[in-house]
Amino acid sequence: MALVTKAVKGTKDALPAEIHKYQYIEATVIDIAEKYGYKEMRTPVFEHTELFQRGVGDTTDVVQKEMYTFDDKGGRSITLKPEGTAGEVRSFLENGLCNETMPQKISYVTPCYRYEKPQAGRLREFHQFGVECFGTQSPVADVEIIALASRIFENLGIKDLSLEINSIGCPKCRAKYLQALREYFSARQDELCNTCRDRLERNPMRILDCKGPICSEIASHAPVVIDYLCDDCKEHFAKVQDYLKAMNIEFTINPKIVRGLDYYTKTVFEFLSGSIGAQSAVCAGGRYDRLVEELGGQHTPSLGFAMGLERVMLLMEAQGSEFPAPQVPDLFIATLGDKALVKALEISEDMRAEGFATVLDLNQRSLRAQMKYADKLGATFNVVIGDSEVENSKAKLKNMSTGEETEIDLTTFVNGFYNISLSQQLADLEINGEEFDFSSLFGTGENKEQ
Numbered sequence: 059m060a061l062v063t064k065a066v067k068g069t070k071d072a073l074p075a076e077i078h079k080y081q082y083i084e085a086t087v088i089d090i091a092e093k094y095g096y097k098e099m100r101t102p103v104f105e106h107t108e109l110f111q112r113g114v115g116d117t118t119d120v121v122q123k124e125m126y127t128f129d130d131k132g133g134r135s136i137t138l139k140p141e142g143t144a145g146e147v148r149s150f151l152e153n154g155l156c157n158e159t160m161p162q163k164i165s166y167v168t169p170c171y172r173y174e175k176p177q178a179g180r181l182r183e184f185h186q187f188g189v190e191c192f193g194t195q196s197p198v199a200d201v202e203i204i205a206l207a208s209r210i211f212e213n214l215g216i217k218d219l220s221l222e223i224n225s226i227g228c229p230k231c232r233a234k235y236l237q238a239l240r241e242y243f244s245a246r247q248d249e250l251c252n253t254c255r256d257r258l259e260r261n262p263m264r265i266l267d268c269k270g271p272i273c274s275e276i277a278s279h280a281p282v283v284i285d286y287l288c289d290d291c292k293e294h295f296a297k298v299q300d301y302l303k304a305m306n307i308e309f310t311i312n313p314k315i316v317r318g319l320d321y322y323t324k325t326v327f328e329f330l331s332g333s334i335g336a337q338s339a340v341c342a343g344g345r346y347d348r349l350v351e352e353l354g355g356q357h358t359p360s361l362g363f364a365m366g367l368e369r370v371m372l373l374m375e376a377q378g379s380e381f382p383a384p385q386v387p388d389l390f391i392a393t394l395g396d397k398a399l400v401k402a403l404e405i406s407e408d409m410r411a412e413g414f415a416t417v418l419d420l421n422q423r424s425l426r427a428q429m430k431y432a433d434k435l436g437a438t439f440n441v442v443i444g445d446s447e448v449e450n451s452k453a454k455l456k457n458m459s460t461g462e463e464t465e466i467d468l469t470t471f472v473n474g475f476y477n478i479s480l481s482q483q484l485a486d487l488e489i490n491g492e493e494f495d496f497s498s499l500f501g502t503g504e505n506k507e508q
């Protein structure tokens with residue numbers, strides 16, 4: 059196929075037929091985050107390369123192998139964001155949010171770019187929903203963001219996720235651990251790949267991420283960081299576990315989670331699913347108590363997580379989760395002749411101004427073709443306007459599901475539409491045998507049970 063009609067490998071279009079699913083997921087995550095006090099923030103899709111080199115870490119797979127980096131026409135090295143956190147921290151510092159009352163709670167939905175081998179659930183352009191909570195060292199915050207992620211999964215109807223947690227300590231305990239790793243890997247240095255031999259010197263923890271078969275086999279027997287925690291980190295981790303238990307959030311401790319990004323300290327966690335193949339991590343995050351400082355700010359203990367929205371979608375589809383039905387037009391206007399088209403234009407604008415989704419045929423096709431089109435769109439009502447309807451200012455509004463027709467005055471169309479559609483909705487409720495609580499229309503609450 060010609061390149062111009064082929065999407066770049068590892069990218070995916072979201073088509074109109076499924077867009078309501080993405081919109082539903084995005085609206086849900088942002089809304090739930092707000093319930094926890096998170097306000098959305100939007101940052102550019104590209105940043106200076108150095109931000110990721112310093113923030114994510116220049117010995118990580120993400121920075122060494124996966125970034126989309128290029129020089130812009132002004133000679134700056136630019137990188138498409140491979141993840142959301144570094145850009146949020148940059149903005150937090152640059153825009154003075156760091157001088158506001160802490161904690162600052164931020165959420166985002168953003169495209170991310172990683173040059174990875176594409177497979178189900180792994181894309182080169184994907185979307186993350188994430189939250190970042192700046193300025194708290196309390197273990198309550200760790201548990202609150204885990205609860206936030208759990209609530210999202212619950213509200214989206216996602217089941218059977220397992221939560222795995224670990225603590226990877228602070229710089230104090232990390233020094234001892236890195237020493238232990240160096241000793242361990244040095245003994246098998248000759249078997250490591252070139253990248254990992256370099257990592258042995260610069261950052262031996264990153265050898266644990268290597269996907270090469272030999273390195274990962276060696277890494278599977280390496281010392282685990284949880285055995286090297288200082289008293290402070292041990293206590294923090296114990297509290298996180300206590301609070302999770304108090305909130306009935308199930309978890310297991312997986313001492314092997316180290317996360318592939320350099321900024322993490324103390325608590326790290328992942329939500330995993332068995333329903334979407336090899337790319338099982340749906341959501342992951344943890345603390346990064348030193349990142350703000352490392353990027354030039356004050357000491358600001360912080361934490362966050364991100365979930366891959368394509369993976370959330372895959373999971374919901376695999377589990378048969380329910381999505382709200384896609385929106386259909388309230389009204390389709392079929393027209394015959396120029397005068398009718400002008401009238402239809404006027405009515406459709408009035409309808410839209412009142413919040414009714416209205417579509418009219420732009421191609422002036424035969425009535426039959428217009429009706430077929432209306433059927434395809436699934437419009438709730440349709441109306442046909444021709445010369446005689448314009449002349450008499452009257453037309454027939456047809457309910458597409460019952461076939462019922464009601465005369466409507468074209469001069470007061472929107473009012474008429476409102477009355478007819480409301481009375482048909484009430485009639486539908488009666489047909490379905492449901493009792494309609496009229497007080498709910500007026501919000502008096504008088505008849506509501508306390």
Ligand code: HAM
Nearest residue numbers: 141143179180181184339340341342343362363364366
């Ligand atoms: P991460 O584990 O690299 O963490 O990515 C978070 C999530 O993004 C993953 O769990 C996965 O659902 C999704 N994801 C990652 N790579 C891909 C891909 N190639 N295709 C599809 N989905 C993918 C971070 O990015 C951290 N910034 C999370 C964080 C926020 N930590 C603290 N705050």
